[in-house]
Amino acid sequence: MLTDYHTHTPLCRHAQGAPEQYARRARDLGLAEVGFADHNPMPSAFDDWRMDLSELPRYVDWVAEAREVVAPLPVRISLECDFLEGREGWLHETAELVEWDYLIGSVHYLTEDWALDDPRHLSRWTGQGTVEEIWARYWSLYEKCVRTGCFDFCAHPDLAKKFGFRPAGDLRPYYEPVISALAGTGTAVEINTAGLHKEVREMYPAPDFLRMAREAGVAVVINSDAHAPEEVGRDFAAALELARSVGYRETLRFCKRRREVVPLPETWPLPL
Numbered sequence: 585m586l587t588d589y590h591t592h593t594p595l596c597r598h599a600q601g602a603p604e605q606y607a608r609r610a611r612d613l614g615l616a617e618v619g620f621a622d623h624n625p626m627p628s629a630f631d632d633w634r635m636d637l638s639e640l641p642r643y644v645d646w647v648a649e650a651r652e653v654v655a656p657l658p659v660r661i662s663l664e665c666d667f668l669e670g671r672e673g674w675l676h677e678t679a680e681l682v683e684w685d686y687l688i689g690s691v692h693y694l695t696e697d698w699a700l701d702d703p704r705h706l707s708r709w710t711g712q713g714t715v716e717e718i719w720a721r722y723w724s725l726y727e728k729c730v731r732t733g734c735f736d737f738c739a740h741p742d743l744a745k746k747f748g749f750r751p752a753g754d755l756r757p758y759y760e761p762v763i764s765a766l767a768g769t770g771t772a773v774e775i776n777t778a779g780l781h782k783e784v785r786e787m788y789p790a791p792d793f794l795r796m797a798r799e800a801g802v803a804v805v806i807n808s809d810a811h812a813p814e815e816v817g818r819d820f821a822a823a824l825e826l827a828r829s830v831g832y833r834e835t836l837r838f839c840k841r842r843r844e845v846v847p848l849p850e851t852w853p854l855p856l
């Protein structure tokens with residue numbers, strides 16, 4: 585059975601629906617577990633799309649309430665943590681704030697005033713050579729994110745393609761250092777189906793990335809990145825097909841930062 589370990593809550597100010605609605609949706613779909621991984625709080629005001637540190641207790645309470653509603657379905661607690669160069673110390677502090685089931689590493693910020701997936705900064709993508717420069721910077725940050733060793737898995741590997749901007753030609757040289765870092769640190773990676781609903785109309789990562797990850801022995805999890813209850817488990821049939829097509833037969837479960845290897849189902853949804 586599958587799990588969905590990347591879902592958000594309204595505390596991030598750009599998601600809708602009560603956590604218990606997400607959890608009910610997971611149960612209705614027959615998922616084995618669901619996990620909340622809202623955007624991580626920062627030690628002081630940072631941007632307008634994450635909870636304040638003072639709201640963290642409410643987050644923990646909301647997840648606990650959702651857990652009661654859908655018991656005995658396991659409901660895990662996590663954060664999607666932004667990697668910001670020079671602020672690695674905060675990640676280590678964050679890991680100690682709550683007994684997390686797992687932690688997700690993400691690269692959204694190219695610089696502290698530019699999240700590359702933010703449509704408010706779309707105009708920065710145009711200009712001679714810019715796409716190559718942005719991609720190079722993005723992937724080098726992603727490698728650093730992985731190499732912190734802070735994360736159980738890393739999110740949406742090729743998020744830089746979100747708006748459809750991609751360098752021409754073979755993209756595998758961008759992927760290689762990140763895949764070595766994932767393999768070397770034992771960090772897993774996600775298939776994130778949300779990309780299907782962005783301008784690029786593709787899951788993250790591209791099949792080439794996932795094939796290389798599989799060959800390097802990197803573990804995989806399948807996630808929706810739901811920002812609304814009805815998005816939980818969205819497009820998991822396509823994600824499972826992608827995972828199996830490059831040779832994956834196993835996925836991971838997480839509890840209190842321990843991983844367990846479990847088989848991937850052959851099909852999704854499971855036959856009744």
Ligand code: ZN
Nearest residue numbers: 592596598623
């Ligand atoms: Zn979000």
Ligand code: FE
Nearest residue numbers: 664690692739
């Ligand atoms: Fe993200």
Ligand code: FE
Nearest residue numbers: 590592664809
């Ligand atoms: Fe997310």
Ligand code: ZN
Nearest residue numbers: 664739740809
């Ligand atoms: Zn995400």
